[in-house]
Amino acid sequence: MPAVQKTITPIDNSIYVERPYNSAAEIRTVLSAAQKAQAAWKHTPVAERAAILTKAVDIFLTKKDQHAEEITRQMGRPISQSPGEMRGFEERARYMIQIGPEALADIEATDKPGFTRFIRREPLGVVFIVAPWNYPYLTSVNGVIPALMAGNAVILKHSAQTPLCAESFQDAFDKAGLPKGLFQHLVLTHDDTAKVIAAPEVAYVNFTGSVAGGHAVQQAALGKFIGLGLELGGKDPAYVRADANLDHAVENLVDGAMFNSGQCCCAIERIYVHESLYDKFVDGFVDLTKKYRLGNPLDTNTNLGPMVRTSAAEFVRGQIQDAVKRGAKALVDAKSFAADKPGTPYLAPQVLVNVDHSMSVMSDESFGPVIGIMKVKSDDEAVKLMNDSKFGLTAALWTQDEQAALKIGDQVVTGTVYMNRCDYLDPALAWVGVKDSGRGATLSKVGYEMLTRPKSFHLRQI
Template sequence: MALYQKTISPIDGKEYVCRELATESHVRSVLALSQSTQRVWAQTSLEERKRICVKALDWLQSNQEKLGLELCWQIGRPIRYAKNEIAGVVERGEFMIAASEKVLSTISVAEKTGYTRYMEREPIGVVFVVAPWNYPYLTAINSIIPALLAGNSVVLKHSAQTPLCAERLVEAFEHAGLPKGIFQYLHLNHSMAESVVRSGEVNHVAFTGSVKAGRAMEQFAAGQFIGLGLELGGKDPAYVREDANLDSAAETVIEGAFFNTGQSCCAIERVYVHHSLYESFVERATQLVTKYQLGIPTEEETTLGPLVCSEAANFVRVQVNEAVAQGAQYHIDKRLFELDDGNSAYLAPQVLTNVSHSMRVMTEESFGPVVGVMSVSSDEEAVMLMNDSEYGLTSSIFTRDIECGTELGRKVQTGTFFINRCDYLDPALAWTGIKHSGRGHTLSEFGFDAFTRLKSFHIKHPN
């Protein structure tokens, strides 16, 4: 009996896509084909792999309007922003293609008389990419491009919310001429994904998702001695120092908190402001938030779409209501946002003050359009509060004193540290998290590490 997954669009609550889930026999055939074709792909020249990746990026770019509209309907991101994700995919892909020549070349060591010694990077085999719905193209491409460039095969499982993204990515590479079996997708439920990880047929799992699911992935992979990359949650802080450019800091923080309706692992979710700027910051932040247009995402004027589902929106509502009951003050009148009826996926944004770390809204990932703002008296207090979290993905400090800000950054427990910006992934820099935000890294030249193994050559010359 066939099983199906349905994608309910947050725009109108109706079914947008329906796909049959893979059968056990289909999963076995996909993994077997992935194993056999990878050995052939590994013998293909790097130049050929690069050529195919370039063509795939070209296809994605030429179809970004269509892909953006599909993304809008699948996750509710406003159409004015949705297609821009493809531009980010191209930026990251082009960086990794350019970096591959250096990263995948032979690694020389010091000369030694009578010997030749060097190292090469070999592909690890089959890479299983489990991608999330919130940035379905960007997060997936972080692993797909370097894995393919290194000579691996890839099996992609996307969220049930974004099945078309998996199909379009595979379509792009098929159009580029990638041999059959090197890059495939599977529509799977959670138990099926578990069986793939436990199958013994994959050599690395690149997972992006919740902390709870990340823990499960560790258990599924245990004892197999395979690679496991985990990009998990965040509760990312920003600190506005007393010397910060107030207008710039407020605009950047609010954009970093509310873009994609706050549904980003590296969204700003808590803000600490020096007491001398606190009232002015809150006033400026509130003004900025009231300018958002909560609306139907397919309409160009909409700047804030729905959350991915009503359950996600209600989770944020509970956090906000709890905080207010504990003494927090809200600054946004939700009546300004008529689509928020109190129970749908459409949720009014919110700025909270008089908050503390005794409230879930300041400690538990919200993944929605709410931010808490606290007043602090010193750099030391700000750093202490920034570090008071089980997460450590990104952190930001806003200051005119770059030297001081950099020194503070060395004290902040985080994977990526920003000064005067936030919520951005630079493909030249490693994307990584600490604590419950995950393990491993993607992007940068080091983004190839997870998809290769070093092989040493130690040759003694005769006589």
């Protein structure tokens, strides 16, 4: 019998889900079926694809309350917040279906008499998606829906922490009448994941996860000339200028740093504040942070749940302790949060000042409810500090001067620049990272370019 994948819920560290890993024979069958199904699907008109996928989204959402509760039980986000992922799922899925016909339309060149010339967007073939646990539907829908819409087949390998999400996708697609073999999911070990990446049937890999995981994906794909979409997280900065709306900045940046226990690729992880606002900003930030209610995520009064596992919480505890040893000052008393217990996934939020970039908490991805805040004297100093990172996913600017935001945004090495908001993916815009935050893009029309190849037609009339 094959080994069993076990999902440990962070709520109480009990086993919540068990699934057997797929065997080598089952993996071969899935790859073959995907390739066969895609050969027919690529000739299905885009409008028909859109109709089936829309039906699948409708069917999926009939169980949105169940899906939301399963998110909470699998990875620990408060039940009061998990329904928000269903709303985000619907927004992205419907938007990518809506723009599909235009994004996939032929690009015509009509200025040469006697010739018919155009570029067609051809599907790549079989797309392998490796999805994470932190936003299990939002991260996977970015690839699943547009890949199918573009005429590809999809094989989804979801995180061992959130296996029910892959099954929910499967159920919706099957009930919607998606041709058999076009969407399938696998339960895989790391070694088998690498083998699927290297398989000749796979034409593109979409991976969301750690930097180390991204390197492993690249290594597994070395023997083939295929595209890779790698979304690898970040150490996302925020800069609060002297002209910022202070109350708005505090409220939104606390949420951007602490929501989902900070377990978001684009969570705010370091903040730079102009010296004229610094003291008031820190006071407001700490006051609001202390109002969080850490506890069992199934309790509707909880708005800060456990981290995904004890080891993740211990890593952040270590960052905090190291920073304090190096001179940082912790402004939140963890003892005031009764649920905070070392050796468990339950971690109180923390705000640190007197920090600098020599500290891990200001340079390495924390992926937890901790934030470091530094004082700056100018835009130039803020830009220099924001760029002093191996990551580049998003940067958030808080100002009432749009021209200043554009000027600063042009100087920051990042994939997305926000003004007066953070920690949000707009499906109309490309989601992209630079440096160790990865490569490639999802969402928007640009996302469709990653999932297709251009094929030119040059027809001369005699």
